[in-house]
Amino acid sequence: MVSLLGIPPQVLFGQLLLGLINGSFYALLSLGLAVIFGMLNVINFAHGALYMVGAFVAWLLLTYAGIGYWGALVVAPIVVGLLGIALEKTMLSRLYKLDHLYGLLLTFGLALILEGAFRHQYGVSGQPYPIPAALQGGQNLGFMFLPNYRGWVIVASLVICFGTWFAIERTKLGAYLRAATENPTLVQAFGINVPVMVSLTYGFGVALAGLAGVLAAPIYQVSPLMGTNLIIIVFAVVVIGGMGSILGAIVTGLGLGLLEGLTKVFYPEASNIVVFVVMAIVLLIKPAGLFGRER
Amino acid sequence: MPDGAMTKTAQTGTAMLEIADLHGYYGESHVLHGVSLEVRHGEVVTLLGRNGAGKTSTMRAIMGIMGKRTGSIRFQGQELIGMAQHKIPRLGIGYVPEERGIFSSLSVDENLTLPPVVKEGGMTVPQIHDLFPNLKGRGSTQGTRLSGGEQQMLAIARILRTGATLILLDEPTEGLAPVIIEQIGVAVRALKARGFTIVLVEQNFRFAATIADRHYVMEEGHVVDMIPNDQLDANMDKLHTYLGV
Structure with missing residues (x-):
């Protein structure tokens, strides 16, 4: 096979695949952040921790209840979503009248508590989580080898992302959500229970993080710090895409994952910072983000 | 004084909305100081008064969009004070806010x-299009790309679908060209003919005079006078003093 710019295609496509996998997680997480920010105006710093909780719920289900991957894929997002609703009802909802900064501080504190608790219980070393039997092995695509599980993660996250986008931009329920994001008082004056909608939105946003955690468990190890490592990049993705923009979060998440992969091929030294370089450039040229609207 | 005058015009029907000694607060500031008024089935009633007299606040108090309210607001016999905010519109009250509130992220x-839809008997979309032909064929346009007048029509139109029987219209003519105001007037009269009960806040007193049955005059957070529309001419001097025009 021919090489491209002196790079063997296996290396190039291997890194692109890795980039697409990372991008899938960036997209899923930043999507949840965007939904939450749009509706609650809260920068949810606990998002990474709840992603970690999702992975741990999957691991605990397998270890102590014998419930495998497919069960966890359903149960873990529900558990994380309910946890999120409880946090919103008991704590976050008290802060809406204050500056946004308080929401950020609260969720940051919650993230530290969650991560601390899991670290105390399970240590910092990761717990392995097996790939489900149905998705073991891989496909030889000729130019590269595609492990089945990684292909599944990409497809699953694309389906979830665009399903969420469709639900928000094209359905009646989404119209309520968009309207309440713009003018909650008026939506309430039409007879819609906005506080309940806010709780459910937060629950849904963090359930996406929990789901991402389950998807991640067989790829990365299940570790208390897995969220912390990821969340900083995800925040950069959200800033680049534009705060609160659904499509921006999805496209930027996938795009930056790929960009990271490419950087690893052509200039590996920069691969850890390329996202932040892009963020700095975007902030200079278009402070509202690529898909953001000026407020 | 308003009570005495009201009994004379009680022909229109039974009371739909009764407000008694309503006090309202935004945080620390006390904006409504004992508002009392009554709106009967099928009536068009205006709230007149200078800026800051409490007209918009009265509407917001009815809808529950106000920190604290005391006194009584009864809609078809049901007390609204203390009721959960999202339940109030479900009784059949439609609110068209002053700023129109068209959503830019919605078509x-x-x-x-x-x-x-909160009650049966609301208007259908074709009926609404007959009333506001400007909205026809614009369905996929972004809401806020409509002209000011069309946005006002849309703000009224969306309430008509819901089956609400009482409509609170806050300054529907504000900032609109005379030809558009005329169109809004035609629409409001058509709604009245359909049996809607309407409370109208207006600065445009000439507009109000063409559609209302009665006018409440507000000053400093309470009702100071009530003038039936057919006695308007006789009360012109008084009204000019109230409104400072």
């Missing part, structure tokens, strides 16, 4: 169908 159709 015209989405704006039109956003408020949930």
